[in-house]
Amino acid sequence: MIKAITGTKDILPSEISKWYFLESIVKKKLSNFNYKEIRTPIFENTTLFARGIGEGTDIVSKEMYTFLDRSGESITLRPELTASVVRAFIEHSLEKKQSLNKFFYIGPMFRQERPQAGRYRQFHQFGAEALGSNDPLLDAEMIIIAYDILSELGLKNLEVKINSLGVPSEREVYKNELKEYLKNHFSKLSEESKKRFNTNVLRIFDSKDERDIEIMKKAPLLINYLNEESLNHFEVVKSTLKNAKINFVVDSSLVRGLDYYTHTTFEIVSGSVGSQSALCGGGRYNGLIKELGGSDLPGVGFAAGMERILLACENENILNLPEDKIDLYIVTLDKSKSDISYKIAVELRRKNKIVELDYLSRSVKAQMREANKFNAKFVLFVGGEELNNNEVILKNMIDGTQENISLSDIDKLLYKLGE
């Protein structure tokens, strides 16, 4: 048997309604904030992600699906969408049409990691990007949008974590101070963190190793190395969140694994899923557009993992999706009259009714059982004596009443179905 690739998953018809539900909330909420959907290709030149996300990041160095196409070009399945959106923004000179561009997206991403709860190799994200403004209101807006979507779904067990990473010059000074501090404790660090000391010293804050956590408790904090402008930016973000009635904690260890972040970073975690608890994350990336060959414009955005969100919803048991129903099931009493049943079905379907009928020449009992399985609101019996009088029987499946309707009076049938 040929099976789906490791880490990929079929979304079957039985579970599609929760995806539609989530997608509809996402689109509605982002439209309310006047973000416009953008759809970029599933694959891009490898260089885009290497430069955008950063060569040294785990995503680029060991998680991307990269391959050579038939002409020898290095292609990568998108592992995230910020780089692609920025590429499209630059390529189409969108900043010339509008000084602030607000985009949202929704779709599959690819990373070759070991699968586990809430983590797949093909997974789905929605997210937003606002390009062209350094206004801290937009930093806060990302958090507000993400938080509102999660709470509109009914999720309870949430925590909003925010931090500021300042600008690169501040971070350089700080990194040196942090390294000075860590040199005295170097031998006690975990092996992983010893490596990070050289590659990305900030990420030692992410470690779950007890010894590392203990050492990092007394480490100098980046916030103390930010200048007034950066601090003000962060203050406005915080007060905007307070005004929007969003509870948050400042988490100085919130250092994200993508190189492009500046100033605000945030994450919303759920206590209702396993260890992959970050439902969404994002932040400001003021150097990225220039890095990818565009003007020196600021940007801010976030991305959210849809599988994780749905997992949290299931674990909190908060999704009450409307039951699937069909308007009409046509039961054919005489198999020889199935052409008449089908003609009625086509006509009603063209009038926007959900209509089903039997394609397997089954007994009346079997057809009724199926009508019930599909939650048919009405059943139409076609055949027998009534048909000889040019009539069909319409049965209301809720109260069981039935009445004869003339076969030529489709309007009456439509009217009845609409009741």
Add this chain to the structure above:
RNA sequence: GUGAUCAUAGCUCAGUUUGGUUAGAGCAUCUGGUUGUGGCCCAGAAGGUCAUGGGUUCAAGUCCCAUUGAUCACCCCA
């Protein structure tokens, strides 16, 4: 990439400890329960290379090894 646990019907699982007739149940599916009417109920049917390959044994779903896959955690991130 590392580790732990697991793999029996479409699904959820018994059976493996202590090897021994024809591998079971519930749900789901299908067909009936008298002419042309659902849900509940009743009866019946169908559905298995016990993940795959090898080994031990008179005998393997059961014990051993390998492979593959899954789950969870590390790591990383959404």
